[in-house]
Amino acid sequence: MNIYNIVDDRQSVRDYHDKEVPVALIEKVLTYALRAPSGGNLQPWNIHVVNGDSINRLKATMHSRLNNADAAEQPEYDIYPPNLKSPYRERRFQIGEALYGQLGIPRKDKAARQAWFLRNFEFFGAPMGLFFTIDRSMGSPQWSDLGMIMQTIMLLLKAEGLDSCAQECWALYPNTVGKFLKLEEEQMLFAGMAVGYGNYENPVNRLKTERADMGEVVTFYG
Numbered sequence: 001m002n003i004y005n006i007v008d009d010r011q012s013v014r015d016y017h018d019k020e021v022p023v024a025l026i027e028k029v030l031t032y033a034l035r036a037p038s039g040g041n042l043q044p045w046n047i048h049v050v051n052g053d054s055i056n057r058l059k060a061t062m063h064s065r066l067n068n069a070d071a072a073e074q075p076e077y078d079i080y081p082p083n084l085k086s087p088y089r090e091r092r093f094q095i096g097e098a099l100y101g102q103l104g105i106p107r108k109d110k111a112a113r114q115a116w117f118l119r120n121f122e123f124f125g126a127p128m129g130l131f132f133t134i135d136r137s138m139g140s141p142q143w144s145d146l147g148m149i150m151q152t153i154m155l156l157l158k159a160e161g162l163d164s165c166a167q168e169c170w171a172l173y174p175n176t177v178g179k180f181l182k183l184e185e186e187q188m189l190f191a192g193m194a195v196g197y198g199n200y201e202n203p204v205n206r207l208k209t210e211r212a213d214m215g216e217v218v219t220f221y222g
């Protein structure tokens with residue numbers, strides 16, 4: 001696969017086969033991904049690999065946490081700006097519609113939508129999860145470095161025949177995840193990532209998401 005095919009083939013995968021990811025494979029991917037660039041070469045990322053027994057324990061912990069009436073926690077950050085403006089609001093709405101349409105869940109079925117959303121906290125059935133944390137003293141330039149390494153990991157995983165889904169929803173439960181990972185107070189949870197072998201029988205994994213036309217987002221200066 002060349003790099004263009006890999007970029008084009010990567011997609012967010014939200015259903016996985018029950019097939020373990022060899023530790024040697026994730027070690028190889030991370031070894032190369034750590035070559036990702038970062039401003040000032042700060043390499044501000046901390047990556048936590050949750051696998052085997054530990055992912056099962058985390059899924060069980062999240063299950064009981066989510067069934068607890070007091071489950072809400074103070075999120076690490078606002079995932080989206082308040083009053084998301086146009087055209088971002090429409091793009092977000094569109095992906096929601098496309099995803100739930102693919103799953104056959106009608107817009108008004110809030111309970112089914114919520115149940116599906118909670119699958120996030122089972123890593124959509126993936127056998128491996130990653131978490132990305134960063135020192136709280138870092139600002140938005142360093143947060144963007146996290147995006148660099150996350151995409152590098154997702155592309156390398158694809159090159160190895162593996163699938164993934166970045167998951168910022170984990171930032172809604174920083175206390176539970178922080179306690180589980182034994183994070184130091186100064187570590188901020190940015191996102192999780194499901195990793196595994198995608199089940200392409202599930203229509204949810206057959207969604208090819210849209211992108212804005214180049215003219216909307218790129219300006220050429222001749």
Ligand SMILES: Cc1cc2nc3c(=O)[nH]c(=O)nc-3n(C[C@H](O)[C@H](O)[C@H](O)COP(=O)(O)O)c2cc1C
Nearest residue numbers: 010011012014095120165166167168169170191209
């Ligand atoms: C930083 C980041 C966080 C994301 N968080 C979530 C998430 O919490 N749950 C989810 O289902 N998808 C999540 N996504 C996936 C996006 O919805 C997805 O990338 C986007 O709709 C484009 O689709 P594609 O990845 O299939 O190309 C996230 C993506 C990124 C880059």
